[in-house]
Amino acid sequence: MAETCLNIGLVAHDAMKATLLDWVTRNKSILEKHRFCATGTTWKVLTDIHRDMKIERLKSGPMGGDQQLGARICEGKLDVLIFFQDPMTAQPHDVDVKALVRMSTLYDIPLACNPATADLIITNPAFAHPAR
Template identity: 55%
Template sequence: MSNSSSDKIYRVALVAHDAQKSRLVDWVGENQDVFAKAAIFSTGTTGGLLLTSYPDLAVTPLKSGPLGGDQQIGALICEEKLDALIFFTDPLSPMPHDVDVKALTRLATVYDLPSACSPSTANLIVRAMRDASL
């Protein structure tokens, strides 16, 4: 990875609850210019949807969230191998793996990792990535 911000490959984790998966996929499409220059790590189903929708993006699908994918993302955070976490949550649906979600957001806070749980805050992270590459 180059020291120049214009050459930086951002490492971004993209995660979404079931009711938010299509929203995240659409949002990535709206920001393809940024994600075309990023290494994306995503939990199982979301990663598969991203690969199907945008086969040219560098997506590494991990395990499904409840089957360990959330922990894999957590490990990447602890190893400081991510530059941002985008996790589109569904606050109105029950979350059977709520503990995993809380662990991810806690780790992002502990490691001072920029994170977003909604499109509006995710847009701020993407804007910063886009501005840094100018």
């Protein structure tokens, strides 16, 4: 069965950016065949280390990046969302975060809010061979 390239959104709150970077680094061989987009600062953190990964840059989350991801979900242009959230810090754009989680739920998009869930998503056989 041929592997399918998925569209994956990458986002992390400030306190979780290092965790996302570590997760991407640890799983790069699994991830490298897929397409990515990331919100502003998350994009910078990832591309500073992984210059060879092609990651489309979206706006910063509070400046519209979360809405850009939500729009892609609505349009069927995002297959997986990896969004490492900081549960201990209030976010000034919490309404945007909630809307993005809501869209992921509404459109049945796999959503990982922590490394354990992200690991389960990418090690599931459906990740390598999604039904489209």
